Amino acid sequence: MTHTIIIGGGIAGPVAAMALDRVGITATVYERHDQPADGVGGLIGLAPNGLAALATVGLAEPVEAISLPVRSMAMFAGNGRKLAEFGGDPAFHAVWRSELYGVLEREARARGVAFEYGRRLEGVTQDDNGVTAHFADGTTATGDILVGADGIRSTVRTLIDPAAPRPRYTGLVSFGGRPTVPLRVPSTHGSFHMFYGKKAVFAYYADDGNTGWYVNMPSPQPIAARDVDAVEWLRRLSALFTGDTSPATEIIRASDPAELVIAGAVDDLPDVPRWSDGRVVIIGDAAHATSPSSGQGGSMAIESGIQLARCLRDFPSVSAAFRGYELLRRERVRRVIEHGRRTDTTKAPGPITRAILPVVMKLLVRPGKYTWMADYRIDFDAPVAGAPARA
Numbered sequence: 001m002t003h004t005i006i007i008g009g010g011i012a013g014p015v016a017a018m019a020l021d022r023v024g025i026t027a028t029v030y031e032r033h034d035q036p037a038d039g040v041g042g043l044i045g046l047a048p049n050g051l052a053a054l055a056t057v058g059l060a061e062p063v064e065a066i067s068l069p070v071r072s073m074a075m076f077a078g079n080g081r082k083l084a085e086f087g088g089d090p091a092f093h094a095v096w097r098s099e100l101y102g103v104l105e106r107e108a109r110a111r112g113v114a115f116e117y118g119r120r121l122e123g124v125t126q127d128d129n130g131v132t133a134h135f136a137d138g139t140t141a142t143g144d145i146l147v148g149a150d151g152i153r154s155t156v157r158t159l160i161d162p163a164a165p166r167p168r169y170t171g172l173v174s175f176g177g178r179p180t181v182p183l184r185v186p187s188t189h190g191s192f193h194m195f196y197g198k199k200a201v202f203a204y205y206a207d208d209g210n211t212g213w214y215v216n217m218p219s220p221q222p223i224a225a226r227d228v229d230a231v232e233w234l235r236r237l238s239a240l241f242t243g244d245t246s247p248a249t250e251i252i253r254a255s256d257p258a259e260l261v262i263a264g265a266v267d268d269l270p271d272v273p274r275w276s277d278g279r280v281v282i283i284g285d286a287a288h289a290t291s292p293s294s295g296q297g298g299s300m301a302i303e304s305g306i307q308l309a310r311c312l313r314d315f316p317s318v319s320a321a322f323r324g325y326e327l328l329r330r331e332r333v334r335r336v337i338e339h340g341r342r343t344d345t346t347k348a349p350g351p352i353t354r355a356i357l358p359v360v361m362k363l364l365v366r367p368g369k370y371t372w373m374a375d376y377r378i379d380f381d382a383p384v385a386g387a388p389a390r391a
């Protein structure tokens with residue numbers, strides 16, 4: 001029996017722990033925050049591939065129970081003209097991040113995964129017998145392998161390779177809102193409506209009393225958005241959309257400052273050359289963070305956790321398993337990150353892109369263009385290609 005130290009109780013960590021449990025490997029999750037989910041977190045869209053991956057570890061139902069199936073994403077110009085729409089069956093499931101964290105933790109605990117909070121990883125030592133995590137509070141934990149699921153600003157990534165790339169700013173600052181009172185705005189009939197305004201992008205959902213919205217604000221330089229209070233941000237955000245034909249101003253003005261999620265400057269991650277070192281490996285945003293514009297960061301984190309577990313099941317050594325895992329994941333996440341960056345350029349357009357936005361949108365949502373992303377399925381029980389045949 002192998003015991004795994006997982007650093008990070010976000011999405012990738014608990015999912016990996018449950019996938020490892022399926023292959024007979026125990027895990028303990030160490031999270032730097034003092035309690036489950038930090039209570040903060042906007043709406044994220046789980047793509048069909050992400051939900052299908054969750055199904056392989058029996059998590060589709062509990063996650064569906066806290067999410068909204070979104071029929072389509074409809075894009076509009078700032079003048080209200082519809083540019084394009086893409087749908088699916090459904091297109092994605094919208095879920096509040098803090099609720100997703102909560103469900104993943106509950107499900108993992110039910111399967112015997114232990115969680116320890118207030119444990120910030122600072123260092124790692126390893127030898128032939130195992131790996132030891134060193135935490136800021138002076139405590140340690142030992143195991144056979146250590147999985148860094150510690151997000152885009154991963155400590156584990158820099159412990160593997162001090163020269164590892166740092167997050168790269170996407171040019172967008174992001175905000176979200178979760179109104180607690182029903183808004184008197186036109187229903188979006190099960191779709192998300194996204195408006196490419198003159199100064200920023202506004203997206204919202206309103207159906208059956210459920211409402212959520214977000215803003216992507218272009219800014220050439222990253223700004224410390226949390227240094228400005230929510231009241232002031234609501235004022236600035238609503239001003240961004242005056243003159244556009246969308247419900248943005250109305251929705252933002254009606255928002256309670258307590259409901260504003262200031263996500264701040266948004267980053268992705270350039271290609272990370274090293275994903276593992278000996279008994280230590282990274283998954284999720286720690287290894288391959290994509291811009292939120294791809295709508296795939298959470299789904300990629302889920303897929304990576306599951307594929308790592310399959311590789312540890314099928315390869316005879318840890319090093320072979322980590323190599324197999326990289327082979328399965330690298331090209332796919334590279335394409336997703338590239339897709340996110342391309343989509344970002346439509347949200348912070350230069351004059352030329354703005355002029356041809358309707359054409360760009362039509363190309364972006366061409367039928368079948370993203371089947372490689374959304375139709376990807378993991379057959380958990382199938383042997384990993386390239387692994388030695390099982391007895």
Ligand SMILES: Cc1cc2nc3c(=O)[nH]c(=O)nc-3n(C[C@H](O)[C@H](O)[C@H](O)COP(=O)(O)OP(=O)(O)OC[C@H]3O[C@@H](n4cnc5c(N)ncnc54)[C@H](O)[C@@H]3O)c2cc1C
Nearest residue numbers: 008010011012032044045121150151284285292296297298
């Ligand atoms: C504004 C915004 C919108 C997004 N929208 C979408 C979307 O629509 N669809 C989508 O799929 N994705 C979206 N994403 C991306 C998605 O949230 C991430 O890809 C996903 O959360 C990655 O999961 P993770 O587990 O790898 O990292 P995280 O969820 O970031 O979890 C990492 C965990 O590690 C912990 N940690 C960090 N350092 C340490 C340490 N040293 N010791 C112990 N614990 C540590 C952190 O506290 C955290 O709990 C969005 C992201 C942002 C910022």
